[in-house]
Amino acid sequence: MMVKEIYRAVKFICCIEFWRMSLLWTLSLVISHLRIFALRVWGHKYRNFPRQRVAPISASNRPICIITGATSGLGAAAAKALLEEGFFVILVGRSAHLLSKTKAKIHTLNENAQLETFEVDLSSFSSIMKLKNSLVQWFSDMNLHPSIQLLINNAGILATSYRTTDDGFDEMIMTNYMGAFCLTKVLLPLLIDSPVPSRIVSVSSFTHRNVYDLQVDEEFIYGKPSNFKQYPFAHIYGCSKLCVLLLSYELHQQFCKDKKSQLSVNVADPGAVKTNIMRELPQCLSQLAFLVLNLLGILQIPEKGVSSIIDAALAPPEISGMYFFGGNGRTIRSSPLSYDLMLAKRLWWISSEIFLEMKHKSERSTALSTCD
Numbered sequence: 487m488m489v490k491e492i493y494r495a496v497k498f499i500c501c502i503e504f505w506r507m508s509l510l511w512t513l514s515l516v517i518s519h520l521r522i523f524a525l526r527v528w529g530h531k532y533r534n535f536p537r538q539r540v541a542p543i544s545a546s547n548r549p550i551c552i553i554t555g556a557t558s559g560l561g562a563a564a565a566k567a568l569l570e571e572g573f574f575v576i577l578v579g580r581s582a583h584l585l586s587k588t589k590a591k592i593h594t595l596n597e598n599a600q601l602e603t604f605e606v607d608l609s610s611f612s613s614i615m616k617l618k619n620s621l622v623q624w625f626s627d628m629n630l631h632p633s634i635q636l637l638i639n640n641a642g643i644l645a646t647s648y649r650t651t652d653d654g655f656d657e658m659i660m661t662n663y664m665g666a667f668c669l670t671k672v673l674l675p676l677l678i679d680s681p682v683p684s685r686i687v688s689v690s691s692f693t694h695r696n697v698y699d700l701q702v703d704e705e706f707i708y709g710k711p712s713n714f715k716q717y718p719f720a721h722i723y724g725c726s727k728l729c730v731l732l733l734s735y736e737l738h739q740q741f742c743k744d745k746k747s748q749l750s751v752n753v754a755d756p757g758a759v760k761t762n763i764m765r766e767l768p769q770c771l772s773q774l775a776f777l778v779l780n781l782l783g784i785l786q787i788p789e790k791g792v793s794s795i796i797d798a799a800l801a802p803p804e805i806s807g808m809y810f811f812g813g814n815g816r817t818i819r820s821s822p823l824s825y826d827l828m829l830a831k832r833l834w835w836i837s838s839e840i841f842l843e844m845k846h847k848s849e850r851s852t853a854l855s856t857c858d
């Protein structure tokens with residue numbers, strides 16, 4: 487067993503993606519921290535926004551928050567923090583067992599916590615499509631206003647090998663980006679119908695800074711390995727996180743700029759956090775990475791790392807299109823490519839086409855199974 491693990495680690499170290507991850511990712515993280523440091527030292531004001539408590543819909547109706555990937559790491563920490571802020575929290579996860587375990591754990595800490603769980607696999611279109619109907623039914627059963635006040639697109643994976651979903655997509659792009667896109671599309675009417683200001687927060691990462699060019703076409707979203715011998719997992723992860731940013735800024739353009747609705751859209755980058763995100767790496771290497779990041783003083787525990795997500799979630803309602811990083815309500819600029827409006831439009835258009843295609847496919851198969 488031990489020999490096998492060492493062999494896997496050595497093989498891993500010999501691949502270029504490992505070095506992209508260890509050197510370039512660390513560098514981009516250090517640069518993000520230096521940016522905050524430099525702004526502080528030179529007395530320039532970085533834009534930071536104080537947290538505000540979100541207003542309840544009515545005296546008996548708490549604001550509703552949906553968190554994806556709530557069974558581990560940052561998602562679980564965000565759920566605890568937002569319960570403290572007075573939200574009714576809906577935990578979304580792909581495993582019923584982990585969802586009930588997380589729910590029970592939160593209830594032992596806070597027996598009055600108002601939370602519900604929904605099982606959704608973000609790598610599956612049909613699973614995402616089912617959520618809206620289940621939610622609307624739940625709102626009606628609970629006698630709640632059918633709207634959402636906060637959506638946190640947090641779920642994500644770092645897949646070290648190429649795997650396809652049942653719909654034929656690259657699993658990492660589907661989970662990290664396309665799943666968030668589809669969920670947002672499905673839940674948008676419920677966010678827009680909110681009688682009080684509502685918000686979308688998507689979790690990106692400093693790793694997006696290492697992507698200097700993005701060819702946005704269907705092939706990219708399907709993630710077909712065209713000419714690579716080895717799956718460029720670190721690059722694909724960075725691309726998926728850049729897509730999360732492009733999606734958020736495009737949503738901001740469409741719904742929030744010029745105050746077209748009460749919706750606002752922000753992005754959060756938690757920095758380096760000790761969670762299960764590196765679970766697919768050989769254990770000795772993930773432990774080594776945590777050790778190095780700890781020595782550099784930039785590794786956080788989830789309860790601390792979650793602060794940029796909570797800052798983004800609780801910033802004043804008029805704040806939109808911002809990139810939260812570093813806690814204390816701080817925002818910095820994301821990479822120049824993430825502000826490419828044409829690229830964002832193109833990504834939106836292609837993702838919408840795929841979304842519609844998958845929606846029709848899912849409706850056809852539901853109709854067929856009803857006929858049977």
Ligand SMILES: NC(=O)c1ccc[n+]([C@@H]2O[C@H](COP(=O)([O-])OP(=O)(O)OC[C@H]3O[C@@H](n4cnc5c(N)ncnc54)[C@H](OP(=O)(O)O)[C@@H]3O)[C@@H](O)[C@H]2O)c1
Nearest residue numbers: 555557558559560607608609641642691758759761762763
């Ligand atoms: N940790 C960091 O240093 C760091 C830095 C920057 C950005 N981020 C981002 O932060 C987010 C949270 O990650 P984390 O660090 O908290 O990692 P984590 O502990 O591995 O949590 C990831 C969560 O996503 C869920 N998930 C994965 N695939 C899913 C799917 N197909 N459907 C539904 N849920 C799914 C996982 O569910 P299971 O429990 O069922 O696996 C888990 O709850 C990710 O988007 C990640 O990219 C993390």
